[in-house]
Amino acid sequence: MSDAPELAVTGSTGHLGGMVAGLLAQAGSEQRLLVRDAARAPELEGAIPFVTTYADAERAKASLAGAKTLFMVSAAEAEDRLQQHYTFVDAAAAAGVQHVVYTSFFGAAPDCTFTLGRDHFATEERIKASGMAYTFLRDNFYLDFLPLLAGEDGVIRGPAGDGVMAAVARADIARSAVTVLRSPALHEGQTYDLTGPEDISLARGAELLTAGTGRTITFHNETLAEAYASRASYGAPPWQVDAWVSTYTAIAAGELAGPTSAVHELTGREPLSLEQFLAESHTL
Numbered sequence: 001m002s003d004a005p006e007l008a009v010t011g012s013t014g015h016l017g018g019m020v021a022g023l024l025a026q027a028g029s030e031q032r033l034l035v036r037d038a039a040r041a042p043e044l045e046g047a048i049p050f051v052t053t054y055a056d057a058e059r060a061k062a063s064l065a066g067a068k069t070l071f072m073v074s075a076a077e078a079e080d081r082l083q084q085h086y087t088f089v090d091a092a093a094a095a096g097v098q099h100v101v102y103t104s105f106f107g108a109a110p111d112c113t114f115t116l117g118r119d120h121f122a123t124e125e126r127i128k129a130s131g132m133a134y135t136f137l138r139d140n141f142y143l144d145f146l147p148l149l150a151g152e153d154g155v156i157r158g159p160a161g162d163g164v165m166a167a168v169a170r171a172d173i174a175r176s177a178v179t180v181l182r183s184p185a186l187h188e189g190q191t192y193d194l195t196g197p198e199d200i201s202l203a204r205g206a207e208l209l210t211a212g213t214g215r216t217i218t219f220h221n222e223t224l225a226e227a228y229a230s231r232a233s234y235g236a237p238p239w240q241v242d243a244w245v246s247t248y249t250a251i252a253a254g255e256l257a258g259p260t261s262a263v264h265e266l267t268g269r270e271p272l273s274l275e276q277f278l279a280e281s282h283t284l
Contacts, residue, residue: 004048004066005030007181008097011073012047013040015144016103019174020071020181021047029182034063054088055080064095069184071177072102074120079239081116085123093130099184100132101177106140106166106193106256113250115242135180136191141167141247141256143196143277146205147213156219158248159227160202165256166195167205168263169272176266192262196271199257202248205274212278224249 009024011017012033024031025044033049035041041049052063054075064070070092075081092100105114108121120138127134146167149156173194180187200208202219209217222230227245236244250256263271272280 004050005032005046006066006068007031007071008034008050008064008067008069009071009181010034010054011071012042013037014073016170016174016177017071017073018042019171020177023174023178024181027178027182032063032067034060054084057087057091060088060091061095064092064097067092067095068098069181070097070100071181072100074103074105074123077116077240077243079237082119082122085119086126089123089126089130093132097132099134099188100127100130101135101137101180101184101187102127103173103177104136104138104191106138106195107250108138113246113253113255115239115246117250133184133188135184135187135189137173137177137180138191138193139168139173140193140195141165141251142173143167143169143272143274146274147209147217147278149202150206150209150215150217154216154218156202156206156217157222157227157230158202158251159222159224159245160219160248160251161221162201162203163251163254163257164199164201164204165251166197166199166259167256167274168194168196169277172196172263172267172271175269176263179266192266193258193260194262194271195259196263197259197273199259200274202251208274208278212275222248 012021030046033041038049050063052059105117105120108117206217206219
């Protein structure tokens with residue numbers, strides 16, 4: 001596979017990976033798109049699909065043979081996601097990948113409140129131990145998700161209290177990733193905390209959503225017991241409910257607070273605020 005592009009991109013059939021692949025193509029970067037279904041891969045100039053999955057070590061290794069830089073989007077939420085990550089990271093190292101750019105989570109730590117953030121930290125550690133060079137993009141909560149938090153009644157429910165978060169637009173994450181992927185050696189060993197321009201509470205977020213969408217949105221601060229009870233009807237497994245609820249308790253604990261300058265440093269532009277994001281969304 002010596003003639004295949006040396007840059008490998010995962011997640012191109014999803015939101016973030018799709019944005020990154022599109023921006024790379026616009027910039028003239030050739031890439032191999034690692035996808036589960038070649039028919040779903042975006043058709044981009046200089047992009048070649050390779051069928052693989054994170055959990056299939058042999059196929060992943062074959063798909064990455066000859067690749068030097070890997071953009072690794074965290075896998076879809078699943079009970080065995082961390083094991084999938086480990087398998088894929090090990091396959092990448094075995095294939096000779098030199099540099100991994102991984103989308104992690106803001107405040108990732110072995111004991112962080114957001115349960116899935118612990119998996120991100122463990123994945124970072126696996127990458128560090130692999131011997132490959134790395135860059136970690138620790139994304140804050142996505143601004144893109146905020147409008148989706150409100151139920152049909154327009155109420156955002158969760159035990160977030162008065163906590164604030166420096167939520168970031170997915171587009172700013174994509175632009176930051178492309179900067180790193182086009183010159184990976186400049187960012188070797190770096191961890192970037194990618195945030196929006198300001199801290200906002202969910203109560204403030206509800207006000208901005210109301211103003212920006214024309215839909216009346218409010219925030220109801222649930223107790224922990226209420227949070228678990230209100231999500232029981234979905235029939236989701238316990239690990240997933242814990243992840244949902246801990247999204248809010250992480251905000252309450254202050255673990256998603258603190259805007260950084262990383263997006264500006266990487267992209268040369270200020271990150272989008274919630275108001276700007278909503279305005280852009282409505283003009284698309």
